[in-house]
Amino acid sequence: MTETVGLLGYGRFGRALSGLFSDAGIPHRVHDPKLDEVPPKLQAGSLADLASRSTVLVLAMPVTAMHDALTSLRPLLLPTQLVIDVGSVKVSPVQALATVLGRDIPWVGTHPLFGPASLARGDARRTVVCPNSLHPEATQRARALFERLGCEVTEMTPEAHDALMAxxxxxxxxxxxxxxxxxxxxxxxxxxxxxxxxxxxxxxxxxxxxxxxxxxxxxxxxxxxxxxxxxxxxxxxxxxxxASAKAVRSPTAPPALLDVRQRIDQVDRELVSLLARRARLVRDAARVKSEHGLPFPDAEREAAMLDTRRAWAEHDGLHVGSIDEVFHAVLRLCRDTVNRPDEEP
Incomplete structure (x- = not known):
């Protein structure tokens, strides 16, 4: 299939991407609020003009602007077109794509891992594509487009992508x-x-x-x-x-201290077992959320959960600030488990 690209955004990355399209012989037009900065032969005077000329629409703009841009673009789109974003993060753009376009218009999240500087150096080009179950065919179209630009394409979930990028x-x-x-x-x-x-x-x-x-x-x-x-x-x-600079030899621990340390070790072993159990439950929750198109992680749920844990800590006489750090670490551990499905928690 021969694609015609409509590029929304002509900032530094938009310019670089436009250059790659030109080098690859991929016909494309560009729409940008600063239209006078776009070469005349590439200009699309309006979103409607751009949409009517394109089979693929590429959102090359700040992540924070994507939802509004998609909302403006949505009435102009047909089910035969494909919409992709090229943002540096993937969870929030994919949520915006799913919310605004849903099942009606094919879409897929992507992240080209290159920019003007790396292109100038001649670095290898790689692009991450995030498949979605609503539009499986969109992944293949996006893959084919980036492969024409000389990219090695890797597929991963938005969550796995953002965890790796973090x-x-x-x-x-x-x-x-x-x-x-x-x-x-x-x-x-x-x-x-x-x-x-x-x-x-x-x-x-x-x-x-x-x-x-x-x-x-x-x-x-x-x-x-x-x-x-x-x-x-x-x-x-x-x-x-x-500590190394000021180190002094510690005296041999008394028997009573050794006994307490052994009991602490036993409690820690129980804590690790409980963490493994929690991680399995979070993996189950993530699977259910994925099946129902729900966000993972859920910032509102985590905030409410942390409030409850603080209350528990205060009731038991524990330092509330420290319990925050503990549960942030627990959340990170469970997310890492979800994003490494081949490992047993």
């Missing part, structure tokens, strides 16, 4: 901005070769699309846990180094 893309942005904020490398006369990866991260933060940092950090439902996990690991590393 521990790669999210942390890369987070570290890069942290390095810039800390002034790392600023004003130094020279640096050893080991500093080069750090310098590249710093440069990455200075040259990225301005809105992308906030989108990647705020729209990915796993970002907060990933940042917290990294900060906890760095804090533990720092404290370990501090």
């Amino acid at each position: 521990r790669t893309h999210v942390l890369t942005f987070f570290l890069a901005h942290g390095l810039v904020k800390a002034g790392v490398g600023k004003g130094i006369p020279f640096a050893p070769p080991s500093f080069q990866p750090v310098a590249r991260l710093e440069e990455y933060a200075r040259t990225e699309v301005p809105h992308l940092f906030n989108v990647v950090q705020s729209e990915n439902p796993y970002a907060r846990e990933a940042r917290a996990e990294l900060l906890a690991a760095l804090t533990e590393l720092h404290q370990g180094l501090e």
Whole structure:
């Protein structure tokens, strides 16, 4: 099938994608609020004009703008057309696609893992496509389109994608901005070769699309846990180094202390068994939600659940702030179990 693409958005990534379409000989038109920045031969003067000329509509815009754009586009679409997004996160865009287009208009979420800088370097191109049960044929059309652009295509769920990006893309942005904020490398006369990866991260933060940092950090439902996990690991590393510098030999523990430690170990073993049981239940819940098109994770449910756990902690005389940290870690553990279906909890 020969596709004709309608590109909504002509920012940095939209321009790069348009260039790839041109190089691949894929006919396309572009609509953007700043239409004067679009080459005249590619211009579509309105959404209606763009929709009428296209078999595939590509949303190349900030994630926060997608729902409104889809709502405006919906009355112009036919069941033979395909709508895809190219956002850096997938859970929230896929929810918007499902809500606005549903079963009537084919859609699929995608994430091209490249941008203007990586294209300029000649890096390998990869795109993630997130199949959905409402429109299985949409996956094949999206795959064929990106393969024509020279991409290796990987299929995964929106949740698995965002969990993976939280521990790669999210942390890369987070570290890069942290390095810039800390002034790392600023004003130094020279640096050893080991500093080069750090310098590249710093440069990455200075040259990225301005809105992308906030989108990647705020729209990915796993970002907060990933940042917290990294900060906890760095804090533990720092404290370990501090302790090593001041280390003194501890005296042999008295028998009464050894007895208490053994009982603590037994309680911890029971806690691990309970966590495994909880993870299995969450996996069952995720399966049911997937069958019924319900969101996973559910932010409102988690917030209400945490409120209840705080009340329990307060009743039992536990520190409420600490119980928050504990249950955020429990939620992360259970999500990781759901996103690694080949492992037994």
